[in-house]
Amino acid sequence: MSNPSYVDSYYTSTLNSEFDLPQLVGEQECDVCVVGAGFTGLSTAIHLLKRGYKVILLEGDKVGWGASGRNGGQAIIGYNNGIGMMEQRFGLEDTRHYLNFVLEGCQIIRDHIAEFDIQCDLKEGHAGLATSERQLKAMEHEQEVWARCGHDDISVNRGLGAVHEMVGSNNYLGTYYDPNGAHLHPLNLARGEARGLLQLGGKIFENSRVTRIDKSMTPKVHTEKGVVSAKYVVLSGNAYMGGLVPEMESKLVPVSSFIVTTEQLPEAVAKDIIRKDYGYCDWNYILDYYRLTADRRLLFGGKSFYGGKEPANIAGRLRDNMVKVFPQLKNTRIEYSWGGNFAITYSRMPDVGRLKNSNVFYAHGYSGTGVTTTHIMGRLLSEAVAGSAERFDVFEKIPQIPMPGGKLLKVPAVIMGSWYYQMRDKLGASRK
Template sequence: MALRRPDEHVDSWYARSAVPAPERPRLEGRVTADVAILGGGLTGLSAALELAEAGLRVVLLEARRIGWGASGRNGGQVIFGYSCDQAKIEALVGREDARRMFDWSIEAVDLVRQRIARHGIAADWRDGHAHVAIKPRHITELKAWQRDLEENYGYPLQWWDREQLREVLDSPRYLGGLYDPRSGHLHPLNYTLGIAAAAERAGALLFERTEVTKLERGAKPVLRTAHGEVQADFVVLAGNAIVHGIAPELDDKIMPVGTYVGATPPLGEELARQLIRNDMAVADINWALDYFRFSADHRLLFGGRASYSTLPPPNLPGVMMRRMARVFPQLKGVRFEHIWGGLIDISRNRAPHWGRLGNNIYFAQGFSGHGVATTGLAGRVIAEAIRGQAGRLDAFARIRHHDFPGGRTFRTPLLVAAMAWYKLRDALW
C-alpha cells in the first residue's frame, strides 16, 4: 500500500466513503478579515458558516485537511446534553442556567438536522439513540436520569426493560435502555465536509495545509503561518485536542485522550436489521464504554477502548473484536475491515470550556467525547458573541475550569492511574 501523506485524512471507513471534496489552497501572503478562525473542524466551520451568512469576512485556517481531526473520524452519534450529567452542570452554574444549557443542547441536535436538510448534506442521518444498562446499578442510574430530565428539564425519554430492548436490539448483554427518538447518528466526515461547502457558498475563505504557528494578540490580532498571516478584528481558536502552544493558558485545561472505532465489512441489510431493528445508535454507560451503530451500507461501526496515554492499546484489533462479540455473539470471528483512532479533548470536569481571552479572541474546547452536536452549538454561540450578543457565551464562560494536576510531566500518568480505578469499577460492580 502506498504511504499516505501526513496531511491527508487518516485512513478510515469514513475517509474511504467520503463524498468528493475540493483541495483548498494553502494561505500565501497577508490577508485581512473581520474574523480569523483556527481549525477546520465542526466548531470552526460552524462559526464560519454563521458569520459568513451574517455578511462578515471570514478566513479559516486548517493545518491539514478539513475534518482531519475528531470532527471527521468520531463515532457519529448525535446526542442531547453534554459529557457531564446535568447534576454536574447544576452544581457548576445553578439550576436556571443548567436548564438553559440543556435546552441549548437540544437546539444543537436540531441544528444538525436542520443544516443537513437546508444545505443538502449527504450525511446518512438516522433517527434514534439508546443508552443501555449492563448492570443493575446502571438501571438505577438510567431511571434516575429519566426522572430528572422529565421532571426538571421537560425532556421525556422512553424506558425499555430487557424484553422491550431485546425486541429492537438483539444482544444478550443489556438489561434495559433509555431511548431518545430525537437524537441520532450520521457520517461525521461527510457532515463536516458539507458544513465546509456551505460556509464557502456563504463567502468564507477556507485554507488547508496551513498550520498556525503563532497568535499575536492586540487590537487587531494576527494568526501567523509559515507562509502568511491573517490579521482580523476577532480570532476564534477551535483546534481542541490537536493544537498546543498557541494560547498556553488553555492547554492545561484539557487532556488529549485517544479513542478508537472499527468498521466491519458490510453484513447485509437482513443481518443488520436483525441486530438493530430500528437502526438506532447505542452506547452503554460504563466509564470505558462501548458504542455502536450501523452505516448506510450495513457495516457495524463499533467504538470502544480509550487510551489516556494517547498510545494505541496493544492488540487493538483483537481487543475490539472481543468487545464486539460480547455485545453480539452472532458476530464472533467477524474481523474489522478498518480500525482508526484519534484524539478527543476532555476537560477535568467534563463540562464544555468555552469563552474568550481578552476582548477579541474566542475559544471552544473540552467537548469530552460529546461533540458532534455541541461543536455546532459552540460555533453558533461564538458567532453570536462576535456579533454583539454574548449572553449565551457568557453563561458557558461562568463554568469554572481547573488545570489537570501534575503539570505537563505528570498529568498523563496521574490520569492513567485514575482511569484504571474507573475501569476496575466497571468490571467489579
C-alpha cells in the first residue's frame, strides 16, 4: 500500500492548509468514477457535479500529488508547438477552436478561484523571451495567427530596451506578451478545487490507487481495498497511470522537469530581475521558465529529461542556468529543489478519446502546457459524458500514433529527437 505524501517543494512548504481525505474501503456506486486527482480529474468532476452527476474521484496518493502540484505555475495560452504552427497543420477554423479552448481553460481557472475563494496567488500576464532572430520571427508569426483567429492583444517587441522593461537580463533579443495568461501557486489551486468539489457534493478518496479497471459499458474500478461501480469512468492520470491501460500509454513518453526556488529576495533585487510580475519562458526547445512567488522568491525551472529519470545534482545544474540569465543572483541561496513528470505525445497535442466498446473516457498528454488545457478538458469530458461531444471531438480527431520504437525503444528514440532540437537551440532556431 502506498503512503501518500507530497514531494518536498516550495509549494508544500506554503500550502494553505491540509485536510484529510479517506481511503476507499469497500464498495461504492456512482454515475462517474474519475481516476486521478490532478487538474484534469478535478475539473472533470466539478463540471460533472454541476450537471447533476454523482461523482467519485480516486487518487493513488494525494490531491495534486503529480504534475498538477509540482509544475512551474504558469497558465500559458497555447500548446507545445504554439498557435503559430497550427494553422498550416489543422487549418484556420480548427486553430481558432484550439486557441479559444485554452483561453476558456484559463477563464475556468479564474472562475474556480472566485467561486471557491481559492487563495493561490494568481497574477495576470505571461511573457516569452527570444534568444535568436528566428525566435523573434516566430513570435511575430504567432501574433499574426492569433489576429487571424480574432485575437489582437498579443504584443511583440524587439530590442534589449523591450527586454529590460520586463526582466533585468541581457540574454534576450525581444519579448512576446500575452495578457490572457497568468501564473499562480498550482498546489494551492488543486487543493482549493478539491474543497470546492466536496462542497458540490462529490467524494474524493486519497491513497486509493487503482489496480484494475473492468472496461465495459458498465465499468468497475478496483483499488487495493475497494471497488467503485459506475456508469462511466474518466481516466486522467497522465504520466502517472502506472501501466494501468497499456493501449493508452503506448502513445505517451514521460518527461521529467525540475524547479529550484531561491531564498526570499530583497525587494530591490526582486524588482531588478523581474520588472513586470508575469510568468516567463524563453522559446528554446529545452526551455527555461521562471517567475516571482508571492513572497519574493525566484522560482526557476527547466532541464527536461526524457523517460522520467532524475539526473544527479539537478539543483546545481539549474542554478547554473539561473545565474546565466540573472548574474545578479550569483550569491543567492537555493532553498528548494524538486522535480516531477509530465507526458508528451508524438503529435505534441493532448490525446483524448473513449476506449473501444466501453464507457471509459480519457485525456492526457498535454506535453508541457497542462495548466490551462487540463481545465478546459475537464469541461469537454463532462460534455462528452453527458452526450454532447461536438467540442470534445475537435481534440479526439487529432491523429495520435504510438511513440516510435515501441515499449523498449520509444524513450531512446525521443531522446535522439531531443538532441536534434537542442542543436537547433544552439544554432538559434525556434521551437515554434
